[in-house]
Amino acid sequence: xxxxxxxxxxxxxxxxxxxxxxxxxxxxxxxxxxxxxxxxxxxxxxxxxxxxxxxxxxxxxxxxxxxxxxxxxxxxxxxxxxxxxxxxxxxxxxxxxxxxxxxxxxxxxxxxxxxxxxxxxxxxxxxxxxxxxxxxxxxxxxxxxxxxxxxxxxxxxxxxxxxxxxxxxxxxxxxxxxxxxxxxxxxxxxxxxxxxxxxxxxxxxxxxxxxxxxxxxxxxxxxxxxxxxxxxxxxxxxxxxxxxxxxxxxxxxxxxxxxxxxxxxxxxxxxxxxxxxxxxxxxxxxxxxxxxxxxxxxxxxxxxxxxxxxxxxxxxxxxxxxxxxxxxxxxxxxxxxxxxxxxxxxxxxxxxxxxxxxxxxxxxxxxxxxxxxxxxxxxxxxxxxxxxxxxxxxxxxxxxxxxxxxxxxxxxxxxxxxxxxxxxxxxxxxxxxxxxxxxxxxxxxxxxxxxxxxxxxxxxxxxxxxxxxxxxxxxxxxxxxxxxxxxxxxxxxxxxxxxxxxxxxxxxxxxxxxxxxxxxxxxxxxxxxxxxxxxxxxxxxxxxxxxxxxxxxxxxxxxxxxxxxxxxxxxxxxxxxxxxxxxxxxxxxxxxxxxxxxxxxxxxxxxxxxxxxxxxxxxxxxxxxxxxxxxxxxxxxxxxxxxxxxxxxxxxxxxxxxxxxxxxxxxxxxxxxxxxxxxxxxxxxxxxxxxxxxxxxxxxxxxxxxxxxxxxxxxxxxxxxxxxxxxxxxxxxxxxxxxxxxxxxxxxxxxxxxxxxxxxxxxxxxxxxxxxxxxxxxxxxxxxxxxxxxxxxxxxxxxxxxxxxxxxxxxxxxx
Amino acid sequence: xxxxxxxxxxxxxxxxxxxxxxxxxxxxxxxxxxxxxxxxxxxxxxxxxxxxxxxxxxxxxxxxxxxxxxxxxxxxxxxxxxxxxxxxxxxxxxxxxxxxxxxxxxxxxxxxxxxxxxxxxxxxxxxxxxxxxxxxxxxxxxxxxxxxxxxxxxxxxxxxxxxxxxxxxxxxxx
Numbered sequence: 001x002x003x004x005x006x007x008x009x010x011x012x013x014x015x016x017x018x019x020x021x022x023x024x025x026x027x028x029x030x031x032x033x034x035x036x037x038x039x040x041x042x043x044x045x046x047x048x049x050x051x052x053x054x055x056x057x058x059x060x061x062x063x064x065x066x067x068x069x070x071x072x073x074x075x076x077x078x079x080x081x082x083x084x085x086x087x088x089x090x091x092x093x094x095x096x097x098x099x100x101x102x103x104x105x106x107x108x109x110x111x112x113x114x115x116x117x118x119x120x121x122x123x124x125x126x127x128x129x130x131x132x133x134x135x136x137x138x139x140x141x142x143x144x145x146x147x148x149x150x151x152x153x154x155x156x157x158x159x160x161x162x163x164x165x166x167x168x169x170x171x172x173x174x175x176x177x178x179x180x181x182x183x184x185x186x187x188x189x190x191x192x193x194x195x196x197x198x199x200x201x202x203x204x205x206x207x208x209x210x211x212x213x214x215x216x217x218x219x220x221x222x223x224x225x226x227x228x229x230x231x232x233x234x235x236x237x238x239x240x241x242x243x244x245x246x247x248x249x250x251x252x253x254x255x256x257x258x259x260x261x262x263x264x265x266x267x268x269x270x271x272x273x274x275x276x277x278x279x280x281x282x283x284x285x286x287x288x289x290x291x292x293x294x295x296x297x298x299x300x301x302x303x304x305x306x307x308x309x310x311x312x313x314x315x316x317x318x319x320x321x322x323x324x325x326x327x328x329x330x331x332x333x334x335x336x337x338x339x340x341x342x343x344x345x346x347x348x349x350x351x352x353x354x355x356x357x358x359x360x361x362x363x364x365x366x367x368x369x370x371x372x373x374x375x376x377x378x379x380x381x382x383x384x385x386x387x388x389x390x391x392x393x394x395x396x397x398x399x400x401x402x403x404x405x406x407x408x409x410x411x412x413x414x415x416x417x418x419x420x421x422x423x424x425x426x427x428x429x430x431x432x433x434x435x436x437x438x439x440x441x442x443x444x445x446x447x448x449x450x451x452x453x454x455x456x457x458x459x460x461x462x463x464x465x466x467x468x469x470x471x472x473x474x475x476x477x478x479x480x481x482x483x484x485x486x487x488x489x490x491x492x493x494x495x496x497x498x499x500x501x502x503x504x505x506x507x508x509x510x511x512x513x514x515x516x517x518x519x520x521x522x523x524x525x526x527x528x529x530x531x532x533x534x535x536x537x538x539x540x541x542x543x544x545x546x547x548x549x550x551x552x553x554x555x556x557x558x559x560x561x562x563x564x565x566x567x568x569x570x571x572x573x574x575x576x577x578x579x580x581x582x583x584x585x586x587x588x589x590x591x592x593x594x595x596x597x598x599x600x601x602x603x604x605x606x607x608x609x610x611x612x613x614x615x616x617x618x619x620x621x622x623x624x625x626x627x628x629x630x631x632x633x634x635x636x637x638x639x640x641x642x643x644x645x646x647x648x649x650x651x652x653x654x655x656x657x658x659x660x661x662x663x664x665x666x667x668x669x670x671x672x673x674x675x676x677x678x679x680x681x682x683x684x685x686x687x688x689x690x691x692x693x694x695x696x697x698x699x700x701x702x703x704x705x706x707x708x709x710x711x712x713x714x715x716x717x718x719x720x721x722x723x724x725x726x727x728x729x730x731x732x733x734x735x736x737x738x739x740x741x742x743x744x745x746x747x748x749x750x751x752x753x754x755x756x757x758x759x760x761x762x763x764x765x766x767x768x769x770x771x772x773x774x775x776x777x778x779x780x781x782x783x784x785x786x787x788x789x790x791x792x793x794x795x796x797x798x799x800x801x802x803x804x805x806x807x808x809x810x811x812x813x814x815x
Numbered sequence: 816x817x818x819x820x821x822x823x824x825x826x827x828x829x830x831x832x833x834x835x836x837x838x839x840x841x842x843x844x845x846x847x848x849x850x851x852x853x854x855x856x857x858x859x860x861x862x863x864x865x866x867x868x869x870x871x872x873x874x875x876x877x878x879x880x881x882x883x884x885x886x887x888x889x890x891x892x893x894x895x896x897x898x899x900x901x902x903x904x905x906x907x908x909x910x911x912x913x914x915x916x917x918x919x920x921x922x923x924x925x926x927x928x929x930x931x932x933x934x935x936x937x938x939x940x941x942x943x944x945x946x947x948x949x950x951x952x953x954x955x956x957x958x959x960x961x962x963x964x965x966x967x968x969x970x971x972x973x974x975x976x977x978x979x980x981x982x983x984x985x986x987x988x989x
Contacts (some may be wrong), residue, residue: 007829018840025847032851036858040981043862047984508867512985534866538941538986548986588986591900614900621897621922622938622987623930 031525038522038529041087046517046535049080049105053515057541058593066219066666069542070114073107074216077116080105080517081214098522099214101529103483103496106475106516108509110542111240111667112221113475117482119215120489122208123193125151125201135179135186135203138165141172146183149191149201212490220478221667222471225249225416226409226442233409236416237442238667239467241511241543242660243457246667251405253694254814256674259667260289260398261391261660264445264457267306268399274454278393279303287756288701288815289394289672296390299326304392307454307630309650313389315382320375328386335379342372377557381582384658391657392455397815398672402443411438411466418474425477433469442466452546453630453652468510475509483518494521494528505534512536513543539589542666544659548588550619551651552612557584560611564591567652568626569618573645581647585655586610673701678810679768681708689804692765693812697725700759700766703752706809710802712742721803723752724772726764730754747808756815766812773803835960842957849885849955850975856881857949857977865945868987870927870937878949887951887975895922895937896944919944938987946980 053076057069081102085095099118107114125133133140139154154160154168170178176187183203191201192208202208222239235249235256246259267276278284280302284292296302301314316326317334325331349365351357414435415422426436440462448458457463480498487496499518501509509516514536522529538548551572556562564586565572591610617624629645629652676694680686693700710719720739723730730752740748764770860878864870870893882889896919930937939945950973954962958974 003829004825007825007832011832014837018837021844022840025844025851029847029851029854032855036855036979039858039862040979043866043984044981047982050984508985535984620900620940622940623934 027526031527034525035527035529035531038088038519038524039531039533041084042517042519042531043533043535045080045084045087046515046533048083049076049517050515050535050537052076052079053107053513054537054540054589055593058539058589069109069666070216070219073114073116076107076515077105077214077216080515084519100212100490100492101519101522102214102517103486103520104479104498104518106479106509106514106518108241108475108514108516109219109666110513111238111244111246111665112219112223114216114219115479115482116214116216118212118486118490119217120210121213121215122205123211125191125193128153133191135189135191136170136176138168140169140191140201142170142178142183145178145180146170146186146203148194148197149203150199151191151201217482220418220474222467222474223416223418224414224470224474226413227415228409228413233406233413235406235409239470240665241513244660244665244668245402246665246669247402247406248669251674254674254676256814257669258289258398258401258672258674259665259669260402260672261395262402262443262445262457262463263392263395263399263455264451264461265399265403266446267454268396268403274307276392276396276455277305278396279305280393282757283760284393285397285400286698286760286815287397289397290670291701291756291815292393292397293390296386296393297328299328299330302389302393304389306392306653307649309646309653311385311388311650311654313386315385317379317382328383331379331383331386335376335383338372338376338379342369342376345369345372373558374555377554377584380557380584381554384584384654387661388654388657391661394661401815406443407441409442411435411440411442414442414470417470418478420474420477425473433473435469440466453649453656455653455656456546468506471510472506492521496520499530499532501532501534508534508536512538512545513540539587539592541589542663544587544656544663546652546656549585549655549659550588550591551583551585551648551655554582554584556612558611560613562612563615564610564612564619565615566618566626567629567648567655569615570625570627571615571617573627573629573648576645576647581651583647583651583655585651585658587659674814676812676814678812679807680810681808689807689810690767690769692767695765695814697754697759697762697764697766698756699814700754700812701756701815702754702813703766703771704809704811704813705750705752705807707740707748707750707803707806708808709745710740710742710806715743717742720776721750722774722776724774725754725759725762725766726770727772728758728762730758768804768807768810771800773800775799835963839957839960842955842960846955846957846974849887849951850977852885853882853889853949853975854977857947858979861945861947861979861981865939865981865983866985868939868941868983868985870931870939870945872931872935875928875931878947882949885975887955888953889975890950890952891924892948892950893924893927894946895927895939896920896946897922898940898942898944936987939983940986941983943983944980945983946978948978949976951975 053072056072056075081095081098082092084102085092085098088098090097103117105116107116127133127139133151135146135149138157138160140149140151142149152168154165157165160168166172170176170187172178176184179186186203189203191203192205194200194202195207195209197209223236224239225234225236227234232252233250235247235251238246238248243262244260245262248257249255263276266272267274269275270277281300282295284295284302287295296313299314299316301312303310303312314326316324317331318324319334325334345365345368348357348360349362349369352360352362352365412435417425422435426434442463444462445457446461448461448464450460451458476498483496483498490496497520501516508514514534516532516534518532520528520530537543538545547566549567550564551567552562552564553575563571591614614620618626627645629648631645677686678691678693679689718739719742740750856878860874863874879891882891899918899920927937952973955974958972
């Protein structure tokens with residue numbers, strides 16, 4: 001063969017190979033490119049969903065209330081699908097096309113999480129207004145006794161006669177006449193589209209046509225239930241993304257419902273000079289949390305000292321007319337008035353500037369604005385201090401209680417996570433942490449050393465590690481369940497499975513409000529797409545992140561010539577001259593979302609509340625040499641005090657506390673307290689009226705006594721009781737009824753509040769025996785009568801006896 | 816005589832067909848594979864960085880080593896459009912009136928790399944825009960072979976290029 005022959009043969013062999021190889025590699029390139037594009041689109045859609053969530057929570061006052069939060073999340077869910085569908089080249093209208101490829105979206109909130117997942121739901125019959133149609137409604141008829149129903153839109157029901165209405169419903173020719181015996185109970189039930197039928201409906205859900213819809217499942221709290229071996233403690237703890245904890249359950253016969261912030265144990269014992277010290281005219285730490293809060297908010301002087309700094313509530317503010325105000329209600333009220341006046345002044349100033357206002361003088365207005373702003377700043381700061389004091393006092397009361405009662409609970413006492421039995425989670429899941437063998441104390445807050453300020457629990461402490469393990473287990477279990485349920489139900493041949501997420505991603509999910517979206521089964525070149533994206537939020541209403549709090553000097557607040565900073569910005573330390581500077585703080589979401597646009601008022605295209613400028617080092621750029629404000633050695637030497645950064649440190653402690661105190665918490669209890677039933681006449685469980693309380697009197701907040709009828713010879717006599725414990729008089733709260741009428745048949749609850757100061761040292765237990773009862777209204781003239789043959793006339797001696805006989809129920813409420 | 820000419824032409828053709836063409840083809844495939852690697856690495860780098868809000872030394876050196884593993888040299892250009900949180904002002908603040916949206920200013924490769932080398936990471940914040948483009952700077956084999964037949968002049972000649980950008984989704988913690 002000649003050379004040409006070899007060449008041709010070689011070419012014939014090589015060219016197809018090269019062509020196929022080219023084509024194949026090109027396909028691979030396209031697949032990878034497509035996959036990268038999908039990744040970006042998924043991330044962008046998730047980010048859009050998060051933006052929607054942030055904007056809605058920032059602009060909605062009630063965004064933290066659960067119902068409202070749910071609608072916000074549903075809106076965010078919609079935004080996600082809209083963006084994703086648009087990015088994938090589909091229109092909004094056909095977004096349901098992408099639905100099946102999103103097996104789950106996870107929304108982790110402050111104290112729990114939502115999972116949105118496609119679920120099979122029955123098709124419910126609705127009328128033209130979207131209202132559900134029930135059996136018995138006009139328009140619903142049946143010809144086979146209720147086996148199948150037919151619905152025809154009745155039109156204007158108001159215009160129909162009774163006869164017409166009867167004929168157009170199941171009650172033609174008499175009451176439910178069209179329904180046979182087996183279907184009589186269908187009356188009033190929802191109607192579902194019947195399986196594989198059109199226009200035929202059924203009231204039997206098992207025969208209903210199912211369709212896949214994206215459903216936002218119920219809110220799952222980050223909770224765990226613990227029961228110790230001796231059985232005297234059985235509690236459920238709801239954790240949050242930070243140190244806020246809600247505890248509900250029984251400890252030694254007392255049922256507690258408590259919510260509060262947990263402080264590290266070592267700052268509460270008073271052994272170090274840096275420890276938390278609360279100075280108050282009364283023994284505030286022995287108060288109930290809520291009572292302590294109202295005591296502080298009345299404007300009483302309480303000083304909190306910690307880590308070389310101190311601040312106090314109860315600062316009096318003198319108004320221009322000489323009035324002195326100090327309570328929270330007065331301060332807030334005054335702040336509103338000042339803000340309204342300020343807005344008015346700004347409008348007038350705008351008028352002067354554009355020539356429509358000729359009556360005012362520009363300089364006068366500017367001076368007035370300055371004065372108002374200065375008062376606003378003072379009041380704002382006073383309120384911040386009050387919030388911060390409230391936070392530390394309440395947190396200290398709560399933490400003391402936790403360490404006193406629950407420090408023995410270990411991880412192996414855990415029996416449920418988010419309502420799910422732990423043994424079933426442990427057996428079916430690859431758990432990240434096995435609780436059943438661990439003896440780690442769950443409320444151990446002292447180990448670990450990564451902390452920002454001594455009031456924060458270290459993020460590597462046992463408490464945090466345990467909390468994160470609980471949350472992670474809960475999310476993993478339920479997310480996995482949601483995905484595998486969808487996998488069971490779907491007709492799609494792709495197998496939906498929960499991917500294993502990296503630790504770094506978990507730490508992002510567990511430290512901030514986040515959205516995690518999963519996309520699986522979407523065709524992507526040579527392979528099937530399967531990935532997920534995590535987006536965390538730093539600007540929202542429902543979580544406080546200390547890193548995203550900004551600070552500005554009190555006198556410079558809302559001054560356009562000054563900047564706001566992060567706490568560790570060197571520029572802030574630079575301007576921190578003088579010995580006592582006060583700082584006003586606000587969270588990042590406030591500057592991000594406070595631009596208001598008023599369409600109807602063209603002279604005010606945007607109003608912007610925060611007039612301070614963002615620092616170009618720490619806020620706009622974010623790359624700077626951060627200073628350590630907790631360090632006791634001055635390495636940066638910006639100021640000339642012996643212990644540096646005291647002002648900044650104080651600002652930080654106030655800011656974090658204030659932000660947390662003012663946050664609305666969804667799963668929290670309004671009243672943190674515990675109760676124990678002493679006696680219940682109607683129940684055999686609490687038969688002994690003389691039973692002593694489990695805890696001493698100094699732990700008691702209130703005694704509730706429910707009284708039945710007190711008989712007197714006269715038909716109506718007024719009785720007013722006063723009480724004492726072992727001779728010490730109890731101040732009955734005047735707003736509670738302690739006056740009752742005799743011979744009435746309804747029950748009266750007497751609420752006896754124990755003054756925490758009077759009984760602080762009383763360690764005896766309470767029982768009805770030590771309760772002194774006096775009727776202060778005509779004790780001697782009233783003639784008591786217990787039974788017809790029992791005419792009591794020697795009143796003072798038997799007053800207690802008569803009172804006791806009328807008792808139906810005794811309950812002790814603990815602090 | 817004519818036979819000799821044809822033989823020479825045939826040998827010439829055979830040489831092209833048997834050596835140059837396969838070589839060109841294979842080297843182009845090799846560029847495609849490099850392209851694949853570079854594109855993937857770039858996208859991952861950008862998406863990772865914008866999801867966490869910071870460019871870390873780890874991610875950056877990952878990108879550099881992945882692209883250099885293709886045997887070429889690359890020019891990695893980064894740009895961050897930093898969102899200026901200060902709103903545009905019409906005149907004095909006393910009017911309480913603000914116009915215009917927030918603006919962006921840019922930070923480029925050398926500034927970013929300097930910061931990364933100094934602190935280990937470069938922080939970005941939510942709303943910033945991060946973009947990266949990667950181009951080869953050497954002449955790849957396929958480019959050399961192709962230039963035997965035809966040449967494209969100009970300074971900006973590259974056969975492997977990847978580009979990706981996006982909005983930063985979280986405030987980075989430095």
